[in-house]
Amino acid sequence: MNNTPDASQEATQGAAVVTVLNSLDALIYVADMSTYELLFINDYARQKWGEPGNKRCWEYLQKDQQGPCTFCTNHKLLDEQQQPTGVYVWEFQNTQNKHWYQCRDEAIRWIDGRLVRIEIATDISDRKRMEQELEAARREAEYLAGTDALTRLNNRRAFFKLGEQVLKEAQRFGRPTSIIMFDLDHFKQINDTWGHSAGDAVLQRVATLAEATIRNADILARIGGEEFAILLPQTDMPQARILAERIRQTLDSDTLLINGTDIHVQASFGISSCEHCDDLTLAGLLNIADEQLYLSKQHGRNRISVHQISKP
Numbered sequence: 521m522n523n524t525p526d527a528s529q530e531a532t533q534g535a536a537v538v539t540v541l542n543s544l545d546a547l548i549y550v551a552d553m554s555t556y557e558l559l560f561i562n563d564y565a566r567q568k569w570g571e572p573g574n575k576r577c578w579e580y581l582q583k584d585q586q587g588p589c590t591f592c593t594n595h596k597l598l599d600e601q602q603q604p605t606g607v608y609v610w611e612f613q614n615t616q617n618k619h620w621y622q623c624r625d626e627a628i629r630w631i632d633g634r635l636v637r638i639e640i641a642t643d644i645s646d647r648k649r650m651e652q653e654l655e656a657a658r659r660e661a662e663y664l665a666g667t668d669a670l671t672r673l674n675n676r677r678a679f680f681k682l683g684e685q686v687l688k689e690a691q692r693f694g695r696p697t698s699i700i701m702f703d704l705d706h707f708k709q710i711n712d713t714w715g716h717s718a719g720d721a722v723l724q725r726v727a728t729l730a731e732a733t734i735r736n737a738d739i740l741a742r743i744g745g746e747e748f749a750i751l752l753p754q755t756d757m758p759q760a761r762i763l764a765e766r767i768r769q770t771l772d773s774d775t776l777l778i779n780g781t782d783i784h785v786q787a788s789f790g791i792s793s794c795e796h797c798d799d800l801t802l803a804g805l806l807n808i809a810d811e812q813l814y815l816s817k818q819h820g821r822n823r824i825s826v827h828q829i830s831k832p
């Protein structure tokens with residue numbers, strides 16, 4: 521007895537398979553791997569990309585393609601002997617409709633024997649959007665964790681995190697490093713006279729002025745209420761003093777126009793510098809700058825005190 525299906529049975533089975541493929545909520549297409557001719561597309565493709573006419577896969581599915589796509593997976597689907605290697609799964613944002621798809625590609629022998637690529641692509645845009653939102657939220661949280669909310673400068677935590685790294689490098693290469701600390705003078709009076717929000721605006725303006733004075737490699741942070749610190753890589757004491765003097769003068773020589781009011785702001789500075797000071801920690805270097813800052817306050821404010829840490 522012959523169990524081979526006859527032509528009409530094959531036609532019925534073929535129609536059933538096409539019905540199934542057309543009912544799926546995924547793009548399915550078959551393309552010749554040499555000519556890119558589309559041999560089959562399902563209804564999902566027609567709904568999303570329209571009728572293919574005589575278009576090749578890259579003309580039909582992608583936007584403004586002048587030739588086969590650079591991201592075409594054909595070369596991944598065959599080995600050196602041009603034999604199918606199995607399923608290759610990847611994710612891709614379609615250039616026409618901007619939806620994200622998870623694509624399951626495979627090279628197979630078509631009914632006439634030629635090699636074709638079959639792709640089954642499911643829309644994963646919702647999942648991708650969620651992933652991207654999560655990633656953006658994670659980056660924002662990471663940024664905020666290291667950022668002072670008022671001035672957008674580094675906060676104390678970020679100062680230590682970044683600073684430890686810089687100090688380690690400096691120690692490794694025997695480079696000079698300095699810290700400038702400064703604290704606004706009689707800031708309480710500014711708050712008391714002009715109000716807390718004017719005080720906030722002063723802090724923001726001071727941050728902007730300091731930021732404009734430093735180099736890219738310098739690490740500026742707001743480490744306390746009206747207290748700022750700048751870590752200066754490859755900077756010795758004389759250079760650090762010049763920079764501190766520039767900031768001191770900028771603040772002292774002018775008034776900050778805050779909400780229509782001219783506010784005069786001064787600050788006291790403390791500087792610590794080290795060169796070849798291998799055992800020093802960032803906290804130690806900052807402490808010494810803080811002691812110098814305290815001296816500046818004691819000696820009348822609006823001034824700079826310095827300490828050069830010598831090699832033991």
Ligand SMILES: Nc1nc2c(ncn2[C@@H]2O[C@H](COP(=O)(O)OP(=O)(O)OP(=O)(O)O)[C@@H](O)[C@H]2O)c(=O)[nH]1
Nearest residue numbers: 703704705706707708709711716717719720745746
């Ligand atoms: N507006 C505003 N004020 C702040 C903020 N953080 C701290 N302060 C204020 O800064 C003032 C610091 O006061 P003090 O420590 O007495 O220092 P000072 O008045 O600057 O005096 P000296 O430092 O001794 O010159 C306090 O009034 C705090 O409320 C802030 O984020 N915004």
